[in-house]
Amino acid sequence: MTSLESENLPIGMGQRAPRRGSGNAVRRYIWNRRAFISSLAFFILMIAAFATINPSIWTKPIVYSAVAINLPTLSIIAVALVFVVAAGEIDLSFGASVTFSGLVFAYAALSGINPFLATLLAVLAGIGIGLVNGFLVAYVGLSSLIATLGMSFFWSGLADILSNGTGMPLNALQDSWLTTIMVGQIGRFPVQMLWAIGFAILAGILFNRHKLGAYARYIGDNIAAAREMGVNIELTRLAVFGFVGLTAGVVGVMISLINVNYYPNAGNGLLLPVLAAVFVGGTPMLGGVGSIAGAFVGAMTISFISIGILTSGFSGFYTNFLYGVVIVLSAVVHTVSGIQSGGERRRWLARILRREVS
Amino acid sequence: MSFGVSPGEVVCLLGDNGAGKSTLVKIISGVHSPDRGRVLIEGVPVSHWNPKNSRRAGIETIFQDKALAPRQTVARNIFMGREILNGLGLISDRRQAAEAEVLLRRLGFTSKVLDVDSPIAGLSGGEQEGVAIARALHFKARLLILDEPTTALSLTQSQQVLELVFRARDEGVGIIFISHNITHAHSVGNRFLVLDRGEIVARFERDDIPYADLVRFMESAAAGGKSALSARMNRLGVEETG
Numbered sequence: 396m397t398s399l400e401s402e403n404l405p406i407g408m409g410q411r412a413p414r415r416g417s418g419n420a421v422r423r424y425i426w427n428r429r430a431f432i433s434s435l436a437f438f439i440l441m442i443a444a445f446a447t448i449n450p451s452i453w454t455k456p457i458v459y460s461a462v463a464i465n466l467p468t469l470s471i472i473a474v475a476l477v478f479v480v481a482a483g484e485i486d487l488s489f490g491a492s493v494t495f496s497g498l499v500f501a502y503a504a505l506s507g508i509n510p511f512l513a514t515l516l517a518v519l520a521g522i523g524i525g526l527v528n529g530f531l532v533a534y535v536g537l538s539s540l541i542a543t544l545g546m547s548f549f550w551s552g553l554a555d556i557l558s559n560g561t562g563m564p565l566n567a568l569q570d571s572w573l574t575t576i577m578v579g580q581i582g583r584f585p586v587q588m589l590w591a592i593g594f595a596i597l598a599g600i601l602f603n604r605h606k607l608g609a610y611a612r613y614i615g616d617n618i619a620a621a622r623e624m625g626v627n628i629e630l631t632r633l634a635v636f637g638f639v640g641l642t643a644g645v646v647g648v649m650i651s652l653i654n655v656n657y658y659p660n661a662g663n664g665l666l667l668p669v670l671a672a673v674f675v676g677g678t679p680m681l682g683g684v685g686s687i688a689g690a691f692v693g694a695m696t697i698s699f700i701s702i703g704i705l706t707s708g709f710s711g712f713y714t715n716f717l718y719g720v721v722i723v724l725s726a727v728v729h730t731v732s733g734i735q736s737g738g739e740r741r742r743w744l745a746r747i748l749r750r751e752v753s
Numbered sequence: 754m755s756f757g758v759s760p761g762e763v764v765c766l767l768g769d770n771g772a773g774k775s776t777l778v779k780i781i782s783g784v785h786s787p788d789r790g791r792v793l794i795e796g797v798p799v800s801h802w803n804p805k806n807s808r809r810a811g812i813e814t815i816f817q818d819k820a821l822a823p824r825q826t827v828a829r830n831i832f833m834g835r836e837i838l839n840g841l842g843l844i845s846d847r848r849q850a851a852e853a854e855v856l857l858r859r860l861g862f863t864s865k866v867l868d869v870d871s872p873i874a875g876l877s878g879g880e881q882e883g884v885a886i887a888r889a890l891h892f893k894a895r896l897l898i899l900d901e902p903t904t905a906l907s908l909t910q911s912q913q914v915l916e917l918v919f920r921a922r923d924e925g926v927g928i929i930f931i932s933h934n935i936t937h938a939h940s941v942g943n944r945f946l947v948l949d950r951g952e953i954v955a956r957f958e959r960d961d962i963p964y965a966d967l968v969r970f971m972e973s974a975a976a977g978g979k980s981a982l983s984a985r986m987n988r989l990g991v992e993e994t995g
């Protein structure tokens with residue numbers, strides 16, 4: 396008989412939650428939200444480190460509003476990607492989907508149709524791309540890594556062919572209602588940040604309280620069990636990929652409106668930062684678990700790195716280097732925060748030391 | 754092969770590894786589709802057979818792999834695929850936890866031992882089996898299938914499982930019981946079907962075969978394959994079926 400031994404699971408994953416009881420209520424609350432809390436702690440430490448180097452700049456609102464312009468483009472996709480990763484899959488095509496949806500939006504808007512209708516078409520294109528991914532994974536049986544890698548080249552390539560690799564200015568939309576509603580400003584505060592927060596809350600509810608999030612986790616955790624309990628594996632996979640596609644469509648429109656331009660590599664730069672946001676946010680690759688709030692904080696962490704580098708006086712060449720440091724360090728923080736008992740923490744440390752010695 | 758299970762009857766499937774017991778269970782519970790053949794519930798053939806429809810038809814299965822998601826809580830596992838929803842269509846964790854608590858207490862697990870908010874991976878093998886059994890019992894099965902339910906359990910825990918089988922049987926539930934443990938099978942079974950490579954090779958009524966004979970029969974089957982089995986059956990005066 397197969398036993399679900401805790402020894403087979405990564406550190407911290409096989410432990411009991413702190414017991415019920417008045418004294419344990421706080422510990423229990425923290426334990427259940429450890430991915431989010433350790434992401435937040437890591438974010439605060441990182442900002443504190445930057446602020447130590449150049450304290451005065453961090454009191455100026457411009458730093459935050461500058462970050463808030465582009466942060467939503469990361470966070471909106473990152474929180475949707477948590478569903479896919481929790482289901483034990485990966486999506487590498489959302490960058491291309493952003494580009495392609497942006498192209499659909501630009502074509503539609505420039506052809507003179509209502510900008511809101513153009514937005515709808517772009518979002519539908521994003522959903523379509525997500526559903527194609529989902530179909531290839533759920534029904535054809537391809538590995539999501541390979542399917543979405545292939546689709547990534549396919550859609551960005553198609554966007555290049557259709558646009559001849561050239562951008563399209565969208566000046567006519569600059570003063571439109573759509574721009575005001577989606578990426579306008581309230582004072583200095585970018586409106587898209589409100590969309591991003593609202594969407595993260597909605598995604599949090601879907602992930603933690605709705606069947607979609609629960610089923611995605613069951614599939615990522617133990618697909619045989621999910622099947623035996625009547626969970627529709629194929630439909631759930633289709634839905635989570637479609638969900639990422641939807642967010643890529645929205646972000647494709649958002650980026651076009653922010654830049655007042657469609658450009659053919661609009662989504663190219665999103666792939667690694669969004670993946671990083673998910674992992675920095677405490678959603679592991681192993682499936683079955685994930686944190687929406689963590690992914691949001693992860694997107695904040697990633698977004699603040701480049702501005703932190705600039706304000707600290709480093710050259711822009713340090714950006715990727717620091718991304719690497721942040722991703723690995725945060726993974727270590729998540730691992731340590733997942734260890735509940737002092738004994739296991741000591742064993743974890745001993746294992747590292749032994750490996751170093753040998 | 755063809756066999757039926759009546760309400761309040763325990764049918765034991767016996768056979769060596771690879772005999773097809775677990776495959777048969779997965780077909781009845783809708784996980785695998787049969788290449789041919791039918792499943793009838795109260796004489797009515799079922800169509801669109803899948804796990805969901807099987808559970809709807811009142812078939813509850815405790816799978817050999819327990820069908821638990823290790824990183825989810827006990828309560829979420831009990832209600833996996835049949836969540837309790839609130840008015841907004843969202844999963845009501847509070848109600849699920851409360852019902853899971855009552856259920857596990859009824860099975861003899863106290864909340865001090867088994868916490869419904871703990872992930873499954875932190876539980877012992879016996880506790881995990883308890884969760885799988887609680888889930889099957891909660892949804893008022895008409896046919897309960899237990900695939901090797903006592904393998905990983907201590908003596909006391911095995912006894913508890915057997916008592917649950919008796920209780921379910923007395924409540925009129927039809928039961929298919931699969932075990933390598935002939936003692937357990939003989940203590941609960943009304944009928945025994947011996948499987949070998951996907952075929953029923955022998956059928957016994959409990960009254961026809963004393964425990965010692967059943968043990969010897971299974972031993973010779975394991976040692977000598979089908980020919981030894983036939984020889985043994987001849988000596989016992991049992992008719993071969995298939």
